[in-house]
Amino acid sequence: MMRRRDRRRQETIDDIKDTARSQLADAGPAGISMRAIARHLAITASAVHYYFPSRQALLDALVVDGFTSLAEALRTTYEGAVPRPPGEQWLAVCQAHRAWALDHQAEYRHPCAGSSPRGATRTTGAVTFPTAPSLRA
Secondary structure (H helix, E strand, C coil): CCCHHHHHHHHHHHHHHHHHHHHHHHHCHHHCCHHHHHHHHCCCHHHHHHHCCCHHHHHHHHHHHHHHHHHHHHHHHHCCCCCCCHHHHHHHHHHHHHHHHHHCHHHHHHHHHHCCCCCCEEECCEEECCCCCCCCC
């Protein structure tokens, strides 16, 4: 059983993340502001930094949460109670992936919107990756 102090700490972390997700949905990764989060929660900016030492640490936590949530949704579908042929199971997992992406649009776009991998180009807010070399011999 969690102690009261631990519960309060987790509640504060969850409140910070929820506010950051709201900012992410409204303005993308660039719109996340530690000071705005503090104002919204009526706490000091240093209190936000106590839980997340930097803006990047908060963004990283949101990425981890997003991928964890997506993985749970896919695993639940994959391990569903109804046995299916492999093709149907694959289709069900793909549909679950799409459904999660539609329900969590800000989190789904975030990992690609935050930074460009080496060699990537940006076009209209999306990251376009260069064509991979052929794997044929």
